[in-house]
Amino acid sequence: MVRFGFVFSMIATVSVATSAFTQSSSVQTAVDKNFLAIETAVAEAGATPIASINHARLAKAEGVEMPASRVLIFSDPEINTPFLEETVRAGLDLPLRVLSFDQDDRPQIAYTDSQFLKVRHGLNDIQALNTFQSKMLEVLNNLDATPAPTNGLFADYGVIELRSQLSVPKAVERLRKAVMEQDDTVWFGEVDFAAEASHLGVELPDAVLLLFGGPAPGGVAMAGFPAIGLDAFCQKLLVYPNEEGGSVVIFNDIAALAELNYGSSAEPHHGLNKRLTATFRTAIE
Structure with a gap:
């Protein structure tokens, strides 16, 4: 089940100025x-398109200039479900996605491949990994594209985790409200992985992925690091149950993504991590 909406909120306090x-x-x-x-x-x-995001256009509307960057997120439940059966945390890197962007005045394409999923989430289902890779290569066809880097990647790399006594539905409700109450965020939608799997006759634990982003702070963070647009701004927030009947909330460490792609990070990345973590923690307490 995929729900879409559009709402503006503030997720970070970042000094925004038009760059040169x-x-x-x-x-x-x-x-x-x-x-x-x-x-x-x-x-x-x-495949089913979930979100088509023009990072640069959204940032420019908020007075922030950044390199051209557009990401497409698209889904196929038959590809998602086997990964989620193995480990629900793989939902953080689902559905499929491809980024078209400008790096140093050169057009490039980046995508998440099966090796990234395998290493980050410890996946062992070879058939599922091969199916994922085949679908991605079918989409990329003859385009010159580069997979997200895996050099330096390890299990749970760059995953920030919070825990709550709230059930998954209640945590999702609180987190959605916390995001939507802000001033400058774009809400891109959410994916209910369990509902998707049920249509295939597969029972999964509740697992909901929330998709949103802040055009102004996101544009500042991506200005010198456009490749992180594959995994950030759209920010992804996965909620699933823990063993005690509460919930686990995981999301990407933006500074870690910058370091994986570029070997360094910047103050806006760390500032956004702190703001997001504080916002989410408050929402699910």
Whole structure:
């Protein structure tokens, strides 16, 4: 089950100013062309688009300049479900996603591949991993694309975890409310993995993925680190049950993603981590 909405909220306090960033129109055109090719391929592959996010356009509307960056998130329950049966935490890196972006005035495409999932979540279902990879390569077709880096990646790398006595439905309700009460966040939707799996006759524990992002602070954080747009801004927040009847909330460490992709991070990444962690912790207490 996928729900969509659009609401603005504030998730971080970041000093925002228009940068001196410039970009050639040819690079912008190439980024857009690659993205449209990906959208077409996703439709032809029979996958369901979940969110189409133009990071740069959203940031510019808030007065922040950043390199061209567009991510497409798309889903196939038959691909998602076997991973979630093995470990529900794999939902943090689902559904599938591809990023078209400008890196140093060069159009590039990045995607999450099966090796990233395998290493980060300790997955061992070879058939499921091969199916995931085949679908991704079908979508990418003949496009020149690079998988997300796995050098330095290990189990649970860059995963921030919070625990709550609240049930999953109550935690999701509180977290959604906390996000939607802010001022400058875009709400992209949510994915109910258990509901998806039930249509396939598979019973999974409650597992809900919330998708949202802050265009202004996100644009600042991505300005020199556009590749992190594959995993951030859309920020992903996965909620699933713990052993005591409460819930676990996990989300991506933005600084860790920057370090994985670029070997370094910046103050906005750490500032956003602190703000997000405080917001989520307060919501589920």
